[in-house]
């Protein structure tokens with residue numbers, strides 16, 4: 539504030555709860571060198587991890603972290619907020635923890651990808667996906683590659699969609715994640731609005747996994763689900779009946795437990811006793827595959843609500 543690089547968003551309401559800071563023109567200029575953006579025809583690739591590298595080379599104060607990362611890259615603020623919401627970072631401890639970050643611990647992640655690789659990744663996944671489902675909106679799609687947080691997800695905004703991929707993930711997985719998340723974008727463009735239910739999430743993940751198997755044939759179902767091992771998929775195949783019986787009576791459920799039981803992985807997951815994590819992805823794929831076998835097109839499936847899709851798939855009626 540003292541360097542006059544930021545300003546209040548509500549300058550005449552200094553005590554408002556809605557009060558935030560933002561960069562002013564001088565602040566933006568100050569931070570715009572260097573900027574780590576690759577402009578694309580309809581979106582951009584945001585190399586936010588490079589700004590994190592700059593942060594590691596600074597005095598690593600919380601002020602620097604905010605200026606160099608959270609304020610300079612609004613996308614990183616989205617990641618930061620999600621991590622707090624998910625309970626992965628502690629808003630009180632985090633500003634202290636970053637002061638002890640050492641570049642040596644992050645070095646191997648920072649140099650995993652060349653800009654050329656990411657550029658090709660973005661183009662190749664999107665172009666291939668468009669041969670399967672043509673985009674029906676011209677909303678831009680950004681790809682944000684970031685540190686120091688884990689997790690991969692998509693943020694569907696009014697003006698743009700953003701695919702978030704952490705550099706902590708195995709580089710062998712990055713193409714699959716990109717395909718999965720971009721599939722969500724293409725699905726979303728067609729999707730009728732409906733409230734959150736387990737049913738909706740099963741269909742959503744099912745479409746993304748199904749599309750991933752079409753974007754690159756090397757991902758059969760067993761390799762197509764992000765962060766789900768082949769052993770876990772095998773468990774689902776062997777236990778499909780019990781899975782079906784359990785999930786069938788919970789299709790209308792909403793609330794966080796649908797994610798923790800059937801969608802989440804890692805520490806956030808609390809699957810039913812004896813179940814592996816992420817079984818919702820497997821069931822979702824099966825529902826979509828059942829529709830395709832009945833002659834429905836992916837285009838048709840993407841434009842229907844989840845109840846219609848599940849009814850028409852007949853999946854839960856097959857014994």
Ligand SMILES: [Zn+2]
Nearest residue numbers: 718722743746
């Ligand atoms: Zn997904």
